[in-house]
Amino acid sequence: MDTLLIEKHVKYIQSLGENTDDLMYHMTAHLRLNAIYWGLTALCIMGRPDALVKEDVIEFVMSCWDDDEGAFGAHPGHDAHILPTLSAIQILTIYDALDRADTKRIVTWVAARQNPTGSFSGDQWGETDTRFAYIAVQALELLGRLDAIDKDKAVAHINRCKNFDGGFGATEGAESHAGQIFVCTAALAILDRLEDIDQPTLAWWLAERQLPNGGLNGRPEKLEDVCYSFWVLSALSILHKLKWIDSEALVKFILSAQDPDGGGVADRPGDMVDVFHTCFGICGLSLLGYPGVHEINPIYCLPADVTRKKGLHMDYEVLGKDET
Amino acid sequence: MEFLNPEPPYVLFRDRPEWSDVTPIAQDDGPTPLAPILYSDKYKDATSYFRAIYVAKEYSPRVLDLTLEIIKQNASHYTVWQYRYRTLLALNSPLTQELHLLSKLLPTHLKSYQAWNHRRLLLLQLGKKSARGELAFAEIALAKDAKNYHTWVYREWLLCNFFAPAPAITTSPAAGEDAEPAIEELDEDGGADEEVWREEVVFTDRMLEDDVRNNSVWHHRFFVLFEGPRAKQSPDVAESEIEYTKHKIALAPNNASSWNYLRGILSHTRTPLPLLLPFARPYTLPQSAQSSLRAFADPGELPFLPGEKAQLPCVAALEFVADALAEEGKPEAGGVYDELVQRDPVRKQFWEYRKRSLQSASAPVGAQA
Numbered sequence: 001m002d003t004l005l006i007e008k009h010v011k012y013i014q015s016l017g018e019n020t021d022d023l024m025y026h027m028t029a030h031l032r033l034n035a036i037y038w039g040l041t042a043l044c045i046m047g048r049p050d051a052l053v054k055e056d057v058i059e060f061v062m063s064c065w066d067d068d069e070g071a072f073g074a075h076p077g078h079d080a081h082i083l084p085t086l087s088a089i090q091i092l093t094i095y096d097a098l099d100r101a102d103t104k105r106i107v108t109w110v111a112a113r114q115n116p117t118g119s120f121s122g123d124q125w126g127e128t129d130t131r132f133a134y135i136a137v138q139a140l141e142l143l144g145r146l147d148a149i150d151k152d153k154a155v156a157h158i159n160r161c162k163n164f165d166g167g168f169g170a171t172e173g174a175e176s177h178a179g180q181i182f183v184c185t186a187a188l189a190i191l192d193r194l195e196d197i198d199q200p201t202l203a204w205w206l207a208e209r210q211l212p213n214g215g216l217n218g219r220p221e222k223l224e225d226v227c228y229s230f231w232v233l234s235a236l237s238i239l240h241k242l243k244w245i246d247s248e249a250l251v252k253f254i255l256s257a258q259d260p261d262g263g264g265v266a267d268r269p270g271d272m273v274d275v276f277h278t279c280f281g282i283c284g285l286s287l288l289g290y291p292g293v294h295e296i297n298p299i300y301c302l303p304a305d306v307t308r309k310k311g312l313h314m315d316y317e318v319l320g321k322d323e324t
Numbered sequence: 325m326e327f328l329n330p331e332p333p334y335v336l337f338r339d340r341p342e343w344s345d346v347t348p349i350a351q352d353d354g355p356t357p358l359a360p361i362l363y364s365d366k367y368k369d370a371t372s373y374f375r376a377i378y379v380a381k382e383y384s385p386r387v388l389d390l391t392l393e394i395i396k397q398n399a400s401h402y403t404v405w406q407y408r409y410r411t412l413l414a415l416n417s418p419l420t421q422e423l424h425l426l427s428k429l430l431p432t433h434l435k436s437y438q439a440w441n442h443r444r445l446l447l448l449q450l451g452k453k454s455a456r457g458e459l460a461f462a463e464i465a466l467a468k469d470a471k472n473y474h475t476w477v478y479r480e481w482l483l484c485n486f487f488a489p490a491p492a493i494t495t496s497p498a499a500g501e502d503a504e505p506a507i508e509e510l511d512e513d514g515g516a517d518e519e520v521w522r523e524e525v526v527f528t529d530r531m532l533e534d535d536v537r538n539n540s541v542w543h544h545r546f547f548v549l550f551e552g553p554r555a556k557q558s559p560d561v562a563e564s565e566i567e568y569t570k571h572k573i574a575l576a577p578n579n580a581s582s583w584n585y586l587r588g589i590l591s592h593t594r595t596p597l598p599l600l601l602p603f604a605r606p607y608t609l610p611q612s613a614q615s616s617l618r619a620f621a622d623p624g625e626l627p628f629l630p631g632e633k634a635q636l637p638c639v640a641a642l643e644f645v646a647d648a649l650a651e652e653g654k655p656e657a658g659g660v661y662d663e664l665v666q667r668d669p670v671r672k673q674f675w676e677y678r679k680r681s682l683q684s685a686s687a688p689v690g691a692q693a
Contacts, residue, residue, distance in 0.1 A: 127441040164588035173480040175543040220580040
């Protein structure tokens with residue numbers, strides 16, 4: 001497999017919602033809105049945004065609205081949570097349909113997730129995680145209302161989750177992890193506070209994530225996984241250090257995790273595919289300048305043309321582009 | 325061999341007399357034809373009853389049965405967890421019992437954010453008296469998956485929430501009067517709390533004996549000794565930790581985690597890298613050079629030399645030596661970066677960049693290209 005099987009992946013994503021009788025469909029209901037966002041983003045990057053029926057998707061998004069709380073759940077009848085709320089806003093942003101949502105209530109709900117210490121919770125039950133800080137910051141930026149939170153406190157909290165190795169963890173005292181590093185770096189980019197990062201140490205730590213087989217891991221002494229192709233790369237792209245990765249080896253690794261028959265990308269070669277790894281594998285290829293795919297903006301994990309149109313942050317690196 | 329472990333046959337909720345008064349609500353995402361497999365039917369049956377009690381806002385003992393059943397089948401359904409927690413509070417249920425139940429469930433759902441958050445919510449209700457037992461529980465969970473991120477986050481949360489000095493590190497310096505309210509008087513017994521943190525170091529010893537490459541343990545040890553709320557900023561700690569790490573590197577030289585830990589201590593205590601050049605250098609030489617090194621070494625240095633089975637030269641050591649030489653402004657660093665390009669080709673661009681930045685004055689690691 002030395003090429004990206006675009007047609008296969010488009011079909012795979014289209015088929016995801018078809019078999020609602022499948023057990024997996026029900027077991028993953030708590031991720032439904034996220035899954036649609038992953039699928040739609042992957043399609044946009046492959047140049048096939050029309051492969052899903054826009055009106056149907058918007059209608060489904062709106063059916064996940066939790067009117068008691070004023071935010072989105074992952075599936076109709078699920079409680080509001082910050083994760084699907086961002087997915088809903090991202091999908092509506094891609095479709096330029098934010099006017100369909102009660103954005104005023106969403107802003108209030110998201111801003112209320114900020115704790116007095118500056119951290120963010122995912123819902124009214126209080127689990128905190130730097131992921132939620134990123135989600136809140138991105139959601140409010142997409143809605144043009146970053147002023148609704150205490151930005152300095154949000155930054156201070158992210159900085160308290162910084163570790164001796166330059167990376168970031170999920171909470172204060174938690175180990176550095178590539179996924180958490182992506183969310184913290186991107187959040188600080190949106191908040192215009194990238195200077196708070198120990199950039200040399202962090203970029204070094206990220207470059208150390210590549211293994212001899214080309215794949216990237218998320219922590220030292222762990223296995224490689226396609227999703228880190230996006231998380232490690234996006235942080236390196238924001239820090240303008242993508243060249244420290246052996247891109248040829250990584251492209252090869254991502255392509256080898258494709259399912260050549262049914263389409264989709266897995267965490268590593270030979271495993272079962274899912275839409276999550278499909279999205280992040282393809283977005284990784286985009287940052288590596290893979291020919292024929294569209295540009296992803298790693299700060300938001302949204303198609304670059306969408307973020308350009310909205311006048312959002314665009315300061316990142318894509319290989320093969322703007323070479324000096 | 326199921327007969328060895330007899331379990332009562334599963335009864336669908338629609339066939340349970342105590343649920344006959346409830347009309348289930350099917351998922352509203354289109355026509356649902358006959359379910360093809362039994363397990364799927366079981367899940368759909370339970371979630372249909374869940375939707376019904378959710379709409380009716382029922383908080384009763386049978387809701388605890390129902391939500392437990394769904395959680396067993398799908399531990400990621402966060403709405404079900406939340407509803408269960410609300411029900412427990414509404415019924416004034418004994419939460420220690422819930423904690424025991426969760427102890428049985430968690431080991432099969434270690435990657436579930438929701439399960440761990442449920443446990444945190446229970447602990448916030450149960451308070452400090454239950455927290456010590458939780459450290460033991462976390463260790464049992466780690467025996468199952470020693471790198472599980474949630475378990476470590478939970479352990480660090482326990483330490484900071486229940487055993488930290490009064491102004492917990494979760495309070496930002498700027499927070500002032502609107503800081504999160506303390507759960508309870510935290511530092512009534514500072515001495516005992518100190519002991520908990522000392523035991524924590526012993527715990528990381530145990531974990532590293534099992535697997536010296538476990539980065540989570542190294543991270544945790546750094547947190548406890550250098551960054552956490554009861555860290556002592558004393559040179560003695562740094563010194564003994566450097567010795568400790570040298571021993572661990574000798575055991576397994578090609579281990580990014582221990583070398584990172586060493587660098588972490590040095591940068592935390594602003595100790596120059598070159599101080600450790602005598603330690604690192606032998607690891608940059610091939611195995612063939614080691615026997616003469618051993619022959620001429622001081623007896624006290626022998627434990628810090630690479631073992632006979634070590635794969636040498638070690639990339640992490642080469643990197644350490646190159647960076648130490650660069651820190652001293654020595655041009656020999658360039659040659660070591662060249663060797664790194666050969667031995668670690670996947671990071672060729674990075675090593676070449678490091679070599680280039682040698683020329684541009686005494687640029688620190690990773691200064692702008």
